Amino acid sequence: MSTSRIAGHAKTPTSKERLRLWLKLLKASRLIEDEIRRRLRGELNSTLPRFDVMSALDRAPDGLKMSEISKRLRVSNGNITGIVDKLAEDGLALRVAVPGDRRANLVRLTPKGRANFAEQATTHEAWIDEILSGLDTDDIEGMIQRLDHLSDKLEERT
Amino acid sequence: MSTSRIAGHAKTPTSKERLRLWLKLLKASRLIEDEIRRRLRGELNSTLPRFDVMSALDRAPDGLKMSEISKRLRVSNGNITGIVDKLAEDGLALRVAVPGDRRANLVRLTPKGRANFAEQATTHEAWIDEILSGLDTDDIEGMIQRLDHLSDKLEERT
DNA sequence: TCAAGATAATTCAAGTATAAAATTTTTAGG
DNA sequence: CCTAAAAATTTTATACTTGAATTATCTTGA
Numbered sequence: 001m002s003t004s005r006i007a008g009h010a011k012t013p014t015s016k017e018r019l020r021l022w023l024k025l026l027k028a029s030r031l032i033e034d035e036i037r038r039r040l041r042g043e044l045n046s047t048l049p050r051f052d053v054m055s056a057l058d059r060a061p062d063g064l065k066m067s068e069i070s071k072r073l074r075v076s077n078g079n080i081t082g083i084v085d086k087l088a089e090d091g092l093a094l095r096v097a098v099p100g101d102r103r104a105n106l107v108r109l110t111p112k113g114r115a116n117f118a119e120q121a122t123t124h125e126a127w128i129d130e131i132l133s134g135l136d137t138d139d140i141e142g143m144i145q146r147l148d149h150l151s152d153k154l155e156e157r158t
Numbered sequence: 159m160s161t162s163r164i165a166g167h168a169k170t171p172t173s174k175e176r177l178r179l180w181l182k183l184l185k186a187s188r189l190i191e192d193e194i195r196r197r198l199r200g201e202l203n204s205t206l207p208r209f210d211v212m213s214a215l216d217r218a219p220d221g222l223k224m225s226e227i228s229k230r231l232r233v234s235n236g237n238i239t240g241i242v243d244k245l246a247e248d249g250l251a252l253r254v255a256v257p258g259d260r261r262a263n264l265v266r267l268t269p270k271g272r273a274n275f276a277e278q279a280t281t282h283e284a285w286i287d288e289i290l291s292g293l294d295t296d297d298i299e300g301m302i303q304r305l306d307h308l309s310d311k312l313e314e315r316t
Numbered sequence: 317t318c319a320a321g322a323t324a325a326t327t328c329a330a331g332t333a334t335a336a337a338a339t340t341t342t343t344a345g346g
Numbered sequence: 347c348c349t350a351a352a353a354a355t356t357t358t359a360t361a362c363t364t365g366a367a368t369t370a371t372c373t374t375g376a
Contacts, residue, residue, distance in 0.1 A: 005360065013295045015287035020189060021285050023296050024305040027186040030232065031312045032180060041334085055360050066325060074188065081326055083362080103324040103371045128180050129173035134311040137171045140179050143304050146297055147182040153292040154189045199364085207332065225354060234334050239356060241332080259356045261341045 032131055039127055044120055049075075051124065053083050054092065054109065054117045063096060063106035092116055192288060197285055202278055207233075209282065211241050212250065212267065212275045221264030246274060251276055 016080070024069050040046045056072050057064060064072075070080045087093035090112030095105040109117065132140075191206070197208035198204045205302060214230050228238045242265055249265075250271030253263040269276065290298075 009335090013290075013293065013298050016284050017295070017298050017302075018290040019283050019286045020295070021290065021302050021305075024302050024309070025183075025187050026191065028305045028309045028312070031309060033184065034232065035312075046359075049173075065373095067216050067323085075194065077325065078327075078365080079363055086361090101202050101324080101372070107326080125177055128177050131312065132171075132176040132179065132308075135171065135176070135179075135308060137175070139304055139307065140171050140175050142300060144179050144182050144310075146301050146304075147179075147186045149297065150199075150290075150293060150301075151182070151186045151189060154186070154193075154289065173330070195364090205331070224356090233332090235355065236335080236357075237333055244331085259354085263355080294350075 001134065035131060036124070037111075038125060044123065046120065049079075049083050050087065051120060053080065053087065054113065055121070057093060057107060057109045058114065058117050058121070061108075063108035065098070065104050065106060067104075069107065080134075190286075193289060194282070195287060198282075204278065204280065207237075207241050209278060211238070211245065212271065213279070215251060215265060215267045216272065216275050216279070219266075221263050221266040223256070223264060225262075227265065245271065274309065 016156060037048050040048055040051060052073050053069060056069055060068075066084065067077060069084075070077045073080075084093060084095070088095065092136050093107055093109050095107055098104040098106055135143075187230075195206050198206055198209060211227060215226055224238050224242065225235060228235045231238075236271055242251060242253070246253065249268060251265055251267055253265055256262045256264055259265075
């Protein structure tokens with residue numbers, strides 16, 4: 001069954017319009033993401049993946065399994081192994097055995113990691129506040145709504 | 159409704175709202191980007207950076223200097239070297255000497271590269287069309303406007 | 317019970333990314 | 347001319363990312 005496209009009908013978006021939207025979306029998010037990466041590297045001596053993992057761990061005081069972290073951040077398992085290794089080396093996180101399942105570990109922030117992240121999170125929020133200044137509430141609310149709508153559609157697909 | 163927000167009177171957004179927007183933006187674009195990467199790998203045996211470089215080259219029939227590519231794609235120079243090396247190995251692009259400046263090269267798609275990209279671009283556009291189906295014209299136009307506005311603000315900063 | 321089979325994590329190879337240093341070539345000032 | 351600065355690119359070092367293969371450990375059903 002194929003979709004019939006009626007030429008000139010205003011309500012049906014064309015593939016060109018959809019492509020345009022995607023390119024704009026990618027551009028905007030990369031502009032912001034690159035800026036955040038630069039600042040994390042330059043000012044906090046960290047990286048976005050490290051920040052993301054710590055953020056996930058911070059929200060789970062009881063710890064998360066490796067696989068749980070990778071599911072939440074939508075990155076591969078092997079990836080998380082390396083990042084958690086680094087965090088552990090730096091004394092920011094540690095692996096704890098799971099009683100009853102010797103395959104799995106729980107990863108937790110150490111007190112040092114928790115304190116460290118609290119600072120970083122404050123700084124991070126201020127960056128975003130600065131970077132996104134110049135958008136008014138209508139812009140923000142409108143975009144949040146539409147992005148939610150979009151993400152919902154995308155997640156439905158699976 | 160219990161909120162006191164009045165259309166046309168945009169109150170100042172809080173940093174929490176801005177942070178929320180950023181997280182939504184990042185989520186949506188990663189959902190799409192990951193899907194595109196998966197398909198490029200699985201169906202076209204390619205990668206997003208390769209596709210991006212070829213896309214830039216396709217739009218510049220006379221070729222682009224390495225530095226010009228990295229400026230357009232906003233990635234580092236050293237990065238482009240590796241990607242162009244790969245494309246050249248596969249016979250999709252080649253380096254041409256710039257008459258009068260032996261420091262620089264022009265990179266061009268080969269006929270094979272051009273044909274190859276034409277196919278990929280068609281497929282890519284169809285993917286986006288499919289992935290973003292479910293958004294109506296209002297969603298798309300509204301988002302494009304706001305993303306443009308956002309990107310403009312971000313680019314002003316520099 | 318006990319061999320599949322599923323699950324958790326790690327390791328590996330290949331590719332992508334950056335910043336900084338190095339190399340080669342061009343351009344300008346004296 | 348000649349040398350210092352600038353420009354274009356590559357190289358290097360480090361880190362992130364994925365998907366596939368591997369190891370180790372459960373879980374299950376005949």
